């Protein structure tokens with residue numbers, strides 16, 4: 001389905017990592033809006049988002065499937 005020439009636009013692993021990042025970001029936004037999170041939880045949510053971004057960038061660098 002994904003030939004070498006189309007790898008850059010259809011890498012399922014990258015799509016999965018992007019979804020993880022978006023999910024972590026949305027979770028953080030929703031919880032912050034509710035204002036029912038402790039400072040510790042805020043920190044952990046921000047860490048989740050940062051880690052998701054890091055994993056995505058690491059994958060793109062290693063796999064060469066950057067947009």
Ligand SMILES: [Zn+2]
Pocket residue numbers: 011013014059060063064065
């Ligand atoms: Zn990839």
